[in-house]
Amino acid sequence: MNLYFRLFWLFIWRTRHCKSIGFLGTSHIRYRALPSDCDVNFHLTNSRYPAFMDLARTYMLAEMGLLKRFLKLKWMPIVNAAEFTYIRDIKPLQIFDIETKLVGWDEKYFYIEQRFVSKRGLHCIAYVRGVFVCKGKQVPIPQLLDAADFDAAPPELPADVLHWKEFLQLKKQRNT
Template sequence: MNLYFRLFWLFAWRLRHISPIGFLDTSRMAYRVWPTDCDINLHLTNARYPALMDIGRTYMLAEMLQLKPLLKLKWLPVVNASEFTFIKDIKPLQKFCLETRVLGWDDKYFYIEQRFVSERGLHAIANVRGLFVCKGRKISSAELISQVGFSGAEPELPSSVAEWKTMLQRKKDENSHNS
């Protein structure tokens, strides 16, 4: 239930008070771990990370001033794959920041890094691969880049993300006979 409250807060309050960022800049959103976010180990439950990341990516689009235009076009973001590395727990009532940024893209997908950070340091880092769809059609990265008006150089993906991308393709190839 508190995720609905956080989503409502994002749309009703936070989006009215954003500071615009560039397409490759880092978006930062502050959170606090509520008791309802915790598991039996009394820390932020692993299931909460992806839900908070969804809100973080939505907020990043809003800070880029792209959320409303993309929704008007009916372009909806879809996660294709994600991977997490948990480093240290986040305790109940602890404040932390979710940092979200676009790492790069290929013809089809965007690669986004999301980091959970507090005064205690880095807690978790996740990579997300996603794309936009509209009425069943996949929006190419080139089309999205054109729509958002980004004219800078395409960044090179970090080697760990390039390796992850290769592993995802290998996984798809190895399991293509099962589909």
């Protein structure tokens, strides 16, 4: 089981009672590391981070007011790449927040930053690159922005995201 109860709770309760954020706002969702989320080292297992991040990105779309609209359009988010930096572990039963924000986009992908934080500080920072697809085809970024009613200038991508993009391009070139 991969967080099915939390996914159910997210759709049934949390998305109906969430605050509203702007398209470039920061979403916050709180979780507790249950013993079933932890590994033999008594901390949140590495495989749980991306699963929690999926939930947090879904919640961000709800806070932006886009989740229902995108579901009606049958637009499904697809992660193309992810990069993690683990800083300190999350202990069993520890409460933590996931801060999620859209940091920018290019001609093909959107980029999201996600941070795991608690009273102990920053635990993990991750970047996700992705697209939305509908009927097997990518939804163009301009169409996505139009559906989100966003017509301002795009934010400048953070330097670490630009470096990561270069690294991903290099990997692609070396492996095709």
